[in-house]
Amino acid sequence: MADVNVPxxxxxxxxxxxxxxxDGDRFRDADRGQLLLxxxxxxxxxxxxxxxxxxxxxxxxxxxxxxxxxxxxxxLEIRAAAVDGTGTLIDATNxxxxxxxxSAETAVEDGITDLDGRLARxxxxxxxxxxxxxxxxxxxxxxxxxxxxDDSAAVRDAERTRAFVFAVGEPSLxxxxxxxxxxxxxxxxxxxxxxxxxxxxxxxxxxxxxxxAAVATATNGTDATETCRLETVDGxxxxxxxxxxxxxxxxxxxxxxxxxRGDADPYDIEFANADxxxxxxxxxxLTTREPDGPLADASSPAxxxxxLRFRYRTADVRFETTVRVAPGEPDE
Amino acid sequence: MSDAGSEGRxxxxxxxxxxxxxxxxxxxxxxxxxxxxxLTLAIGALLLSGVVVAVGGVIDxxxxxxxxxxxxxxxxxAVANLExxxxxxxxxxxDRPGSExxxxxxVEADLxxxxxxxxxxxxxxxxxxxxxxxxxxxxIEIPHAATRDVSPTTVRGxxxxxxxxxADGASGPGTLEVTER
Numbered sequence: 001m002a003d004v005n006v007p008x009x010x011x012x013x014x015x016x017x018x019x020x021x022x023d024g025d026r027f028r029d030a031d032r033g034q035l036l037l038x039x040x041x042x043x044x045x046x047x048x049x050x051x052x053x054x055x056x057x058x059x060x061x062x063x064x065x066x067x068x069x070x071x072x073x074x075x076l077e078i079r080a081a082a083v084d085g086t087g088t089l090i091d092a093t094n095x096x097x098x099x100x101x102x103s104a105e106t107a108v109e110d111g112i113t114d115l116d117g118r119l120a121r122x123x124x125x126x127x128x129x130x131x132x133x134x135x136x137x138x139x140x141x142x143x144x145x146x147x148x149x150d151d152s153a154a155v156r157d158a159e160r161t162r163a164f165v166f167a168v169g170e171p172s173l174x175x176x177x178x179x180x181x182x183x184x185x186x187x188x189x190x191x192x193x194x195x196x197x198x199x200x201x202x203x204x205x206x207x208x209x210x211x212x213a214a215v216a217t218a219t220n221g222t223d224a225t226e227t228c229r230l231e232t233v234d235g236x237x238x239x240x241x242x243x244x245x246x247x248x249x250x251x252x253x254x255x256x257x258x259x260x261r262g263d264a265d266p267y268d269i270e271f272a273n274a275d276x277x278x279x280x281x282x283x284x285x286l287t288t289r290e291p292d293g294p295l296a297d298a299s300s301p302a303x304x305x306x307x308l309r310f311r312y313r314t315a316d317v318r319f320e321t322t323v324r325v326a327p328g329e330p331d332e
Numbered sequence: 333m334s335d336a337g338s339e340g341r342x343x344x345x346x347x348x349x350x351x352x353x354x355x356x357x358x359x360x361x362x363x364x365x366x367x368x369x370x371l372t373l374a375i376g377a378l379l380l381s382g383v384v385v386a387v388g389g390v391i392d393x394x395x396x397x398x399x400x401x402x403x404x405x406x407x408x409x410a411v412a413n414l415e416x417x418x419x420x421x422x423x424x425x426x427d428r429p430g431s432e433x434x435x436x437x438x439v440e441a442d443l444x445x446x447x448x449x450x451x452x453x454x455x456x457x458x459x460x461x462x463x464x465x466x467x468x469x470x471x472i473e474i475p476h477a478a479t480r481d482v483s484p485t486t487v488r489g490x491x492x493x494x495x496x497x498x499a500d501g502a503s504g505p506g507t508l509e510v511t512e513r
Contacts, residue, residue, distance in 0.1 A: 035376040039383060046387035053394045056448050060402040063409075071439045072416040076423055083427070135433065307429055316440045321424035322433025 074126055075312040075319040078119055082132050085115045086306055087327030091163070094144040094284060094302040101141045101301040108139060108303045128314040135322060138307045145291055146282040147298025154292040155269040158285035160304070161260075163328030164269075167239045168203050169278030170213060176204035178216045178226040185216070186279060187272035188242065190257055194265035199257035200224070200272075203240055213238050215252060228252035237278070243330045262332040284328075305329075392468075395448055399470050402447045406489065407463040407474040410454055410510075413441040414461065417494040417508055418478035424496075425504045435498040435506070440513055445490035452489035456510045458482045463489065482508045 089111040098104040116132040123130035145155055155161075168186055176184040185204035192198065202216040202224060213233050218224035230238070230247050238248055245253045260267065269285070281295075286304045290296055305326035312319045417439040424435040446452070447465055455462040458481055464471040476482075480496065491513040498506040 035373065035380070039376070039380045042380065042384055043387065046384075046391060049391050050387075050394060053391065053398045053448060057394070057398040057401050060398070060405045063405050071413055071441075072420045072423075075420060079423060307432065309433060317420075318436060318438040319420055319424065320434070320436040321428060322435075323427045324429040325427070 071317050074123070074128060074314070075317055078123055078128075078130050078312055079310055079319075079321075079323070081122075082115065082119055082130075082308065082310055083323060083325050085119075086112060086132075086308060086325040089115065090303050090306060090325065091284075091327060094300070097144070097300040099301075101303075104301055104303050105139050105141075108306060109134060112306070112308070123312065126314075128312060128317075130313075131309075131311040133309055135307045135309050140286060140304045140306075141288055142284050142286045142302045142304025143288070143291065143299045144284050144302035145295050145299040146280075147295050148280050149271045150275045150277075150279075150294060151271055151273070152293035153271050153274070153281075153295045155283070155285050155295065155299075156287060156289040156292065157266040158269060158287045159264065159266050160286040160326070160329065161269065162243055162284050162304070162326050162330075164242045164283035165239050165281065166201075166203070166242060167237045167280045167282075170205075170233045170235050170238045172276070172278045173203065173205040173213060173238070174273065174277075175207040176202070177207050178202075178214075178224045180207070181216050181224045182218065182221050184273060186274050186277050189268075189270040189272055190260060191268040191270055192259070192265055193268065197259070199259065201240075201242060201255055203238070213247065215240060215247060215255060217255060217257070219257075227254050237280075243283075243328055245330075256330045261330055396468050396470070398448045399450065399465055399468055400472065402444070403452065403463045403465065403470055403472040404474070406443050406447065406452070407454075407461050407472050409441060409443055410456070410461045410463070410492065411474050411476045413439050413492075414456065414476050414482070414494055414508065414510070415478055417496055418480050421480050421496040421506070421508065425498070428504075431498075431501050431503040434500040435496070435504065437496040439494045440491065441494070442491050443489060445488075447489065453486055454489055454492065454510070455484075455486040456482055457484040478508060480505050480508050483510070485510055487512045 086108075090108055093104050093107045093111070096107075098107065112132065112134060116130075119130045119132055143155070166188055173186065174184045181187075181202035181204055182200065185202035187203075188201045190199040190201075198220055200218045200221055202218070204214055204216070206212050206214045206229065212229055212231060214226055214229040216224045216226045228247065228250075230250060233248075240247050240252075240255070242255050245251065245255050266287070269283075271279070284302055284304055291299050305324055307322060307324045309322055310320070417437055420437040420439065421435070424437055428435065443454070447463075450465045450467060452463055452465045455464070458478070460473050460475040462471060462473040487510060493511050493513045495509050495511065496506055498504045
């Protein structure tokens with residue numbers, strides 16, 4: 001019965017009293033939640049910052065391992081193509097032995113125009129612009145000389161010489177040594193008349209009995225010094241490239257006189273002890289005079305060199321220069 | 333159980349007394365809640381500061397490493413472009429007849445304008461390229477192999493232009509100059 005007297009309202013009050021307390025607990029929980037929320041936000045922001053930094057680090061290391069594309073590859077490549085192409089064009093034109101320098105000049109200029117168009121197309125395919133054209137006085141007249149020589153042969157008043165190859169039949173090489181070479185060896189003489197100086201290059205078969213060929217050099221015909229020696233000779237023609245410094249393709253530096261590099265006083269190219277020897281020369285000389293002796297009929301007007309203006313441009317690179325093309329000319 | 337207890341006392345204790353016992357109980361809980369709340373705050377603050385310090389340290393360390401790494405990459409890119417300009421300059425002067433025709437070489441490099449969100453500077457001279465930031469204080473120096481003289485200068489990090497010019501009629505070699513773009 002007592003249970004009956006207990007007013008239901010009391011339970012209800014008690015229940016009402018507990019409800020606000022539970023709400024208070026929830027509020028307090030919410031307060032703690034705010035703290036956790038702040039902690040979570042700090043963690044989240046920190047992690048985002050860390051991710052951004054890591055991403056930047058990975059990106060930069062990716063860039064580093066990817067390698068850096070050299071900006072100079074294409075302009076140098078196209079410049080080399082322009083120089084090589086013009087050199088080949090000049091030599092091919094000279095070998096055709098044009099009747100006059102005017103026709104040689106026209107042929108080379110037309111070829112350069114054609115080469116310019118081809119290079120421009122190549123550059124355009126790579127997103128660049130190239131331009132190649134001769135400068136005002138771009139081409140210079142010379143003589144292309146290719147023929148047999150004897151002691152009377154001579155090229156006169158050469159200011160420069162390029163692609164000078166002197167080929168001697170190995171069986172006809174005289175036996176000599178460095179000391180006896182001035183009187184007996186096949187000799188190429190560079191006669192600098194202005195300074196009354198000569199530079200000699202001797203080609204001979206060493207008289208020590210070995211099956212070899214040797215080259216010696218001297219100034220004013222005295223104190224000849226053996227420069228190099230070829231170990232094996234096949235018995236055919238022995239090409240001595242005086243401007244490139246090779247014998248039968250083997251390196252032989254120091255053949256070309258240092259005094260004749262670059263701009264020099266005009267000099268004559270003469271020969272000695274070449275009578276009766278199977279000897280031939282090929283060269284392009286910067287001179288307008290006709291050669292002497294058997295070379296007179298073996299020479300023709302030629303383009304000695306070409307001075308070109310080369311321009312190349314992309315979004316990142318600008319390259320403009322003037323280049324002189326003289327293939328086979330000794331380094332200055 | 334509580335129902336059985338209240339059954340025995342319900343006759344003598346007035347309903348108002350029941351409300352007083354509830355206030356006392358509430359006071360007990362209040363004390364407990366205050367202590368608990370303070371404890372929670374303290375522990376929470378401790379935890380939070382621990383997290384901030386730990387994560388902050390990690391971020392500072394990572395920032396340092398990232399800045400060093402990115403500066404090194406930016407410096408190497410600058411050096412590569414400087415050496416490319418040097419190669420172009422040498423090629424431009426090779427076989428140049430006397431002092432005929434002007435020589436113009438310009439290489440533009442798109443370096444990042446900020447390193448890990450921080451501005452930086454690029455200092456160049458004839459020996460090396462140095463890139464540096466002030467915060468954190470990091471300096472990376474990368475030697476270069478340019479053969480032409482490099483005009484000593486300092487530019488802001490970002491897109492740069494490397495120029496080499498020799499005027500028509502002037503004989504080289506000239507000087508490589510680095511400018512902002």
